[in-house]
Amino acid sequence: MTRNAWRSHPYAVGAGLVLVLAIIAAAIAWWLNARHYESTDDAFIDTRIVPISAQISGAITSVAVTDNQLVDAGAVLVRLDQRDYAAALGQANAQVEQAQASIDNLTAQIAAQQARAEQAQKQVAQAQAALTFAQEEDARAQDLVKKGAGTAQRAQQTASDLRQSQAALAAAQANYVAADKQIAVLETQQEVARGQLDQARAVRDQAQANMSRTVIIAPVAGRATRISAAVGAYAQPGQALMMFEPRTVWVTANFKETQLTEMRPGQAVTVAVDAYPGRTFQAHVESIQAGSGAAFSLLPPENATGNYVKVVQRVPVKIAFDQPPDVYLGPGMSVVPSVRVR
Numbered sequence: 089m090t091r092n093a094w095r096s097h098p099y100a101v102g103a104g105l106v107l108v109l110a111i112i113a114a115a116i117a118w119w120l121n122a123r124h125y126e127s128t129d130d131a132f133i134d135t136r137i138v139p140i141s142a143q144i145s146g147a148i149t150s151v152a153v154t155d156n157q158l159v160d161a162g163a164v165l166v167r168l169d170q171r172d173y174a175a176a177l178g179q180a181n182a183q184v185e186q187a188q189a190s191i192d193n194l195t196a197q198i199a200a201q202q203a204r205a206e207q208a209q210k211q212v213a214q215a216q217a218a219l220t221f222a223q224e225e226d227a228r229a230q231d232l233v234k235k236g237a238g239t240a241q242r243a244q245q246t247a248s249d250l251r252q253s254q255a256a257l258a259a260a261q262a263n264y265v266a267a268d269k270q271i272a273v274l275e276t277q278q279e280v281a282r283g284q285l286d287q288a289r290a291v292r293d294q295a296q297a298n299m300s301r302t303v304i305i306a307p308v309a310g311r312a313t314r315i316s317a318a319v320g321a322y323a324q325p326g327q328a329l330m331m332f333e334p335r336t337v338w339v340t341a342n343f344k345e346t347q348l349t350e351m352r353p354g355q356a357v358t359v360a361v362d363a364y365p366g367r368t369f370q371a372h373v374e375s376i377q378a379g380s381g382a383a384f385s386l387l388p389p390e391n392a393t394g395n396y397v398k399v400v401q402r403v404p405v406k407i408a409f410d411q412p413p414d415v416y417l418g419p420g421m422s423v424v425p426s427v428r429v430r
Contacts, residue, residue: 124430126351130402131341133361133421138332140165140312142323143301144173151319153312153330163306166317166329170302177299180292187285194278201271208264215257222246222253310334337417339371339407341425342381344400350429351376357407362422364415373427374408 146168153165229246233239306312310333317329339359343351357371380401382389407425 124428125426126343126347126429127424127426128341128343128347129422129424130343131339131407131423131425133337133417133419133423134340134406135334135337135419137419138307138310138334139328140304140306140330140332141326141328142166142168142304143325144168144298145322145324146170146172146302148317148319148321148323148329151315151317153315155313155315157312158335159306159310159312161306161309164303165306165312165332166304166323168302168304168323170299173295173299173302177292177295180288180295183288184285184292187281187288190281191278191285194274194281198271198274198278201267201274205264205267205271208260208267212257212260212264215253215260219250219253219257222250226250304329306332308332308334308336333419335412337413337419338374338409339423339425341405341407341423342402343405343427345380345403346400348376348403348405351405351427352429356428358426358428359407359409360424360426361415361417362424367415369413370410371407371425372410374406377404377406379403 148166149169150167151165152163152167153159159165226243226246226249229243233243313331313333315330317323323329339357351373353373353375355373357373359369359371361367361369377384380403382401405427407427
């Protein structure tokens with residue numbers, strides 16, 4: 089029967105054999121090619137979602153974005169009532185100006201006191217010269233009295249002048265010491281004023297920081313999502329006002345540990361996204377987590393128990409895109425990466 093069929097339909101039988109051989113060849117080719125790749129469907133788009141929260145308390149006066157709006161880095165997201173913080177900043181600026189004025193005033197006082205000290209020092213020199221002259225006059229008068237060539241009245245007068253010169257010198261010296269020490273007092277007061285200025289500047293810097301925090305901006309380029317902020321609501325420090333999704337995304341692929349034998353950072357990856365059938369995106373392996381996903385879970389498995397069963401675990405692999413995709417890829421979207429490992 090088979091021989092008859094072969095004789096009756098030689099072309100059909102030949103075509104069937106060729107088809108079977110082609111299928112076998114295609115299967116072999118597919119297997120030879122597939123063994124160069126490792127793939128998994130346990131993969132998704134990932135990013136570091138940032139909660140946008142208030143750092144100070146205040147009433148919300150403006151919400152500048154809507155749900156899922158794409159914004160650039162530095163774009164305004166929320167504004168808080170800044171009147172109280174503006175008043176605090178104005179007061180802090182006034183305290184800085186007051187402290188600076190105190191320093192300037194003390195600087196002028198120190199300069200004036202230094203001039204007084206210089207004048208007092210000159211008065212000491214003048215009194216010293218007068219004392220020297222009085223001593224010489226008294227010595228001459230006393231010598232003349234002893235020799236009988238001078239009068240006792242003159243000797244008494246020169247002695248009196250000498251005592252007055254000594255007193256004048258002592259007074260000038262005391263005045264100079266007082267004037268000089270007053271400079272040190274003023275310099276100490278100036279150091280205190282500088283400390284007050286530093287303190288006032290610190291208060292001003294804090295007030296400026298609080299003032300700047302009344303405007304909440306986007307930390308990076310991305311999308312504002314899950315917005316809970318509303319005009320009129322009162323924001324508290326640490327309160328999440330919205331979630332922020334950065335534009336930078338990557339793929340987190342959970343490969344079986346048996347698939348990691350030849351997987352290395354830098355290997356080329358082709359990523360297929362479920363949301364965009366028929367399209368693929370080029371990427372590369374960026375890093376392989378040092379440990380299985382279960383080891384970093386909230387309740388990691390305890391293998392020291394008596395009911396341990398060995399199972400193939402999965403290890404997260406971070407896959408980065410070679411170029412930013414020209415389509416929207418949000419966190420959690422399913423993908424299928426294929427890593428060329430050979």
